[in-house]
Amino acid sequence: MDSVVIPIYTTIVSVPYYHYVLEGLLVLVVVFLWNRRNRRPRRPQLTEEEKEELIRKWQPEPLVPDTPQDHPALNPKYVDGKMGKYVSIEGKDYLNLATSNFLGLVGDERIEEVAKKTIYKYGVGSCGPRGFYGTVDVHLDLEKQLAEFMGCEEAVLYSYGFATIASAIPAYAKRGDIIYADKGVNFAIQKGLQASRSQIEWFEHNDMEDFERLLKIQAEKDLKNPKKAKVTRRFMVVEGLYLNSGDLCPLPTLMELKWKYKVRIFIDESLSFGVVGSRGRGVTEHFGVDVTDVDMIMASLENAVASTGGFCCGRSYVVSHQRLSGLGYCFSASLPPLLTTAASEALRIMDEEPERFDHLRSNGRRMLEGLRSAIADTLFYVQGDALSPVFHIKYRSDDVEEAEKKLDALVDNAFEKGLALTRARYLVGEEAFPIVPSIRLTVNSQLTSEEVDKSLKTIAEVVRSLTKN
């Protein structure tokens, strides 16, 4: 007993006094905090009667608000037959300058024959997602064909264009990463950016100096915190041909910035696939950029290719990741085989008939020049690149409602004269940036010069009559 007590007593006595002071203070702090924890005001516990009273009083909003019946979405134009060069609405034919049928492949007989034969072999639906017996061999063929077409290592096929882009971006970019995006990107990209939960840095549309400014700011932050910089992935998302403005992205400058600041580039070529480039391979072909240097190209098959679905292509290391992480790929039924073979046949036609691209470009140039002269000296103006098949006709006015009225009047009057035009539709409350109302006018490769001139004449007449009023 003594051999235990005496050493303990000796230790206690020999310790300097400040130890006791410090440890005593520590104990007091612990006791103080413990008491404070108990005294923090708790949420008031409600009694059963109070809860019932709150439940009785609570009035939720209606599930959805009332919608005025004259809203344009409730009054679409109902078409009959195929939406090719002409559309038939209520028995009358209108020249179609509204849909994105750029290469005139809607109603093509070769594609329809192939689609019909596919039904007789594979049925209509694929009845499963890609992982669970929904991978039909035609999907594998189309993926290989797309990869060869674009000159990439691998392509991943999705069953819907919007879902392609909205699933591809969040598969790579997560919370804590940085994405630089052009302010003019379309809604599908905006939803993909929102789903990724990354930090989004917006730069002015096609303004490379603004983009470089943002990159320089980030480079300074990286120098201050190199540890964080090593794990923060950077991406830039641009479109090849912008749907909302009809102009091309400056790809060579973007590639320089990519290598200088180590930012991976994703390009959305929904509009430019099958349109830009001498053989329709997109902006990489047009600008002469090596397609393997682009980290990923995402595109939709719903425009020039006239089918449904979308794809992502690029290096295998990057793109094969989506086969397990792309939500729209793993958890959705695969593209119906008939639409897959239709897309395959469309790609074959694009290879065999490259003159369609020349016709499209010449029609686009003719239309743009004609529009500029038709609406000169009015408050209307046209936006779009000479290479683009999509143009936006806008109205110079500070009052958005007045601009919308004028544009609607232009659409309606042109419709009466046999021209099908449409307004570009946006979800105004949900777009990331304010929208300028416009008419989205498209050209296709099947239009003859006479038809282009006739439609220009009609637009000029309508514009003149509107400006007189």
Next chain:
Amino acid sequence: MRDIANVDLDSDDSGSILESGLCCEWENKDGSGMQTELGEENEEVMSEFYRRNSEPPTDEPVQEQFDFEYPAPRTEGLDHPSMPDATWFTNFLVSFSYTVKFFFARLRHILQLYGWEKCKGNVESEKYKNFVPLFSGPDPLFIRNIYRQGSDVCNRPVASVPGTLMTVRDRFTPDYGWTFEYKGTESRVLNMGSYNYLGFAQNRGPCAEAARRAIDQHGVSACTPSFNFRHNKVHKQLDALIAEYLGVEAAMCFPMGYGTNAMNIPAIVGKGSLILSDQLNHASLVTGCRLSGALVKVFKHNDVNDLERKLIQAIAEGDRTTGRPYKKILIVMEGIYSMEGTISPLPQVVALKKKYKAYLFLDEAHSIGALGETGKGCSEYFGCDPTDIDVMMGTLTKSFAAAGGYLAGTKKLIDAIRTRSHDIHYGTWMAAPVAAQVLSSMHIIMNKDGAGEGKLRIRQLLRNTRYFRRSLAQRGFLLYGHEDSPVVPLMTFFCTRTLIFCRETLRRNLAVVGVCYPATPLTKCRARFCISAAHTKEQLDWVC
């Protein structure tokens, strides 16, 4: 190009379900006679099958028609679904097997990092060595080392219509899943992996003819969003037919089922609202809820008491971030859950939602066409009024063998969705042949042609489901889910056991789906069967 060039378009080989295999004499009207014969002689017959490695029985023509009363739904225990857990020893072994796997995965990763082992998969190009690595975390480790070894079980390529008998292209991997090579041969397998509940996945018949005619009349695609233009004959008719089928005011169809959820839930709820979502909801519902901006709270799977507790708490306390009450509360759940095979307790949830003034969004992806006397889904199965469900959603991929989804409800709801949906503004049309397939199959189910085929299919599905589940249960397999659910998960718990099961069944010409992480929890891997109305009794016996 695939040999569809040799398909003869004009051969008239149309057949209906009556030729593709209904069977008879399963059950007496009082419900007796459903027991399978599990005797010694049956086991000998089974083992003889396996020894001979025989082809699965083909679809045989029906001998006689039959009629029976559609049985009442089994509603006991819905809110405590049958999901028995494994014994503690099995759970321990499963965790141990994962520990071993991850240890070796990490070891291999380190060896490759220091260059002692060459990585056979894709590697990043040398140009990107100064970039931040694209992939990090435990998921790539899992995918490269664990998933890859079993990847021959997924993504099996199909070379025919995904009916009850389908053709799968044979492939093998010489290097444990890094690359696949095709043997050049094909196997004819019995399909219990595709979603073909009513057997409409046919390449001949009235539906295929309707799709073909639709291509001639309306083309394959249209290249336009649905806002400005819609098709007169196709879309207008389809919307009206879906509304009539479900017994609601209005409906509208979309070209992608996943997109129907992901792009339209934000049109219904927004910031300031609350979404109460079931724990096991599908990825499309989770994406839609996240994109909406509303606060999302999860309640335990099918647990009505937990849902009620959360409802009371939500209404009593309101939104803690703003201090105000919630604008509205939306309960989001599915009819049949695709991984568990459980059916949601719809009557109790409808009662709750009426009591607490919440709204209900029901995703009937797997239950439309599969439950209910005329295939109208959960509401008919339980005898609920379809107008009680505020938003009915479903997909057209499973029971109708097409593609796409729909939303249905009051006209006010559908009008509002039309004006606020992402799909309508930025997407594209449903393709005309796909819509024609839906129209034609729905006509058959609703018995508009008077042949009675729809009724036969639905009842056959229920018979097949109950027979199959009982057969497997009698043989001692652990099944999840409700007795009437055509999705039958067979629990194997170990992912290795799932792999072996799927490989061996394919060798014996049976196509089954094996599911592991991340679709299911890490320790609850399973094999899944999907019953179809077109399966015959002989085929189901052969499977068992």
